[in-house]
Amino acid sequence: MEDRIEEYTVGQLAKAARISVRTLHHYDAIGLLRPAHIGANGYRLYARAEAERLQEILFYRATGMDLGQIGALLDGEGDRIARLTAHRARLAAEADALDQMITTLDRTIADIKGARAMALEDLYTPFPAETQADHEAWLIDTYGPGMAAEIARAKARLDAAPEGMGAHLQALREIEGALVEAYRSGLADPGDLLDRHRAWVAEMWGRDCPPEAYAGLAQLYRSHPDFVARYEALADGFSVWLPDVMEAYAASREG
Amino acid sequence: MEDRIEEYTVGQLAKAARISVRTLHHYDAIGLLRPAHIGANGYRLYARAEAERLQEILFYRATGMDLGQIGALLDGEGDRIARLTAHRARLAAEADALDQMITTLDRTIADIKGARAMALEDLYTPFPAETQADHEAWLIDTYGPGMAAEIARAKARLDAAPEGMGAHLQALREIEGALVEAYRSGLADPGDLLDRHRAWVAEMWGRDCPPEAYAGLAQLYRSHPDFVARYEALADGFSVWLPDVMEAYAASREG
DNA sequence: TCTTGACCCTCACGCAGCGTGAGGCCCGAT
DNA sequence: ATCGGGCCTCACGCTGCGTGAGGGTCAAGA
Structure with a gap:
């Protein structure tokens, strides 16, 4: 409870973000999330800015965006709010897609119960994004x-x-x-x-x-x-x- | 429009399901979705049952379930309706999770605008499942x-x-x-x-x-x-x- | 002071789920 | 006869890490 300097080691950050240390290593290796600096002992040290960048990374990753794109997005122009707002829109779209999948599922279930056969195409109609x-x-x-x-x-x-x-x-x-x-x-x-x-x-x-x-x-x-x-x-x-x-x-x- | 026998080649099935032929090959190779039978020319031929099994596979895959589990699920006991109903529940849960992510996003955006600093833990709070x-x-x-x-x-x-x-x-x-x-x-x-x-x-x-x-x-x-x-x-x-x-x-x- | 034990580091190999050719057969239309 | 499109089987490549192996670091206690 006494991090005046607000610096985190891999373990701390990993625990807070509920991801593995290996993942942080990986992000470092591919240049997606670099530590704020490296201690004399070789330890990675992250500051607040990195923690926030990680948050954004995880936001995007959670919707299946690949790490390369995420990096490009974060390092491109546009500020954080704009990015997050856009992301919010994407999430909303995904929620819609999910709702649609649910309704197809319902239709499918109803069709099975009614023993009707859906057309081949219809079988796959509302698949994701x-x-x-x-x-x-x-x-x-x-x-x-x-x-x-x-x-x-x-x-x-x-x-x-x-x-x-x-x-x-x-x-x-x-x-x-x-x-x-x-x-x-x-x-x-x-x-x-x-x-x-x-x-x-x-x-x-x-x-x-x-x-x-x-x-x-x-x-x-x-x-x-x-x-x-x-x-x-x-x-x-x-x-x-x-x-x-x-x-x-x-x-x-x-x- | 004249498939009395209702048999599909890889290409037809792939197009209908909007997946790649390679994916069907893969599913065949790992035994997840075998063709109904193989033609004299070596072609894979799928029938209605396979098309429906594929539909189920895609349902599950769409939520990130891995192929091994999917196979186990499909080949285990329990009928299709039961599985689909259970799956519907999972989808609903996922939709909830998504809604939650959206509200966190909203909170984050609000926090940025308000220039308040969230606690490290809170930064990552509502991450998926x-x-x-x-x-x-x-x-x-x-x-x-x-x-x-x-x-x-x-x-x-x-x-x-x-x-x-x-x-x-x-x-x-x-x-x-x-x-x-x-x-x-x-x-x-x-x-x-x-x-x-x-x-x-x-x-x-x-x-x-x-x-x-x-x-x-x-x-x-x-x-x-x-x-x-x-x-x-x-x-x-x-x-x-x-x-x-x-x-x-x-x-x-x-x- | 010396030793745990809990972290940290760097390789490096493995695995899922396909993408992406390469090389070659099948077949209906021209 | 031949061409284009679709089918086949290898087989290697890629992403996003998991999972040891082998070895430093550091605070705390014996």
Whole structure:
């Protein structure tokens, strides 16, 4: 209780942070967390600043970030508060992902009990946090470069549209609302609603939306967590139903 | 769209599950997920059952369980629903842990802004999921074997006390309620309440509770996620305030 | 003063869980 | 006939430490 100088040895720091001494050695070795200085006896000595840096390291590590990235982050520009705030956002996102996994689990359990067989894709739908880059790569892989660019542009427009797009978004919400109604009332073929939806999409993309593209979109809705979350929020099971009817619709108009 | 036989090659399964082919190879190699059978050409062929097993594997893997354990779990007794339900509970727990990390982050950020310096221990307080065993070891390490046993007994008594302990627990709730009130009204030194609390603890332990032990308990409240969660649930910030006043109280009675 | 015992140090090897070629066979479409 | 894409089997590499081995350091007690 008498550390006026506030210096900690590896053991003390390790105990406080509940990590191993070896881990501190490792962080020293790779330059992630250097001791404040080394005693005459060769002992590592850490000061307050290092303890705080370690705290940040552990924050990030706890979400699976790799040590290289952590180092880059800490040594890059930006102050601590900014970093921590950003991190808070990431944690919140992860919590969302967890919630989603829970709902999939629930769906899976319900499906087992009901002895229904989920579609192969659906089996894996809401799996964690692919990064944005991963997702981009996957889009290109699946739909080709043109399609990916199209979608990216569309998303960008949506995101950057706080004002002018209001009416447009409003239209989407109406269509979606109607679709939810159709879903709830057990309507099998909401063809005209999907006509409107497809038209909306075409307008959004700024070009035509042929059936194959529409089917591709269905696939996207099914496999991308963002969309799944969005549609599942509208109604229970809607995120499964919507891609299904979209695909059926597309199949029925194909050449 | 024409898989009547429902058999998937590595590539198909990998794409659906959004994992790499290499991963499937690996799971085959370590016997975690064997193909349903091998084609004449040497190709791995998976059927529905394997796809579902893979789903479960990924569920568990996503929470950091190691592959050996997963295998043991899947090949052990117990049916799928039971396992998934248990897993759901684990996920929920993890979500709680995440929420806790977020609140620590918030506290940290607030502390930085307020330029106050957190105690070294507090810097690391709510870090994820030490296992029960880890926690036990740490208790012994920190408070000595006697203390750890004492605490373990106390917890056991609490847990195993659905009936006879009712009144005793009721008393605790009353004291805690009064403490929350004190906290809310900004009372600086709730000495008499802490007297009652300490007496309760002593009774619980079945032996005396000297100031040092009480201070130790404060430390425990501060550093163990279970307690933090419990007290934070009673009132915002209560999990910080309570250990503080307990420590101050203990210090003022020390020899 | 000498000896514990608890820490500290530096190698250095090991292990999980794949990534990432290298080198080669299979197969449907052109 | 040949090409592209997907399949196969080695086999080495990487991260993030765990886990000794072998050996100094230091406060405290015999």
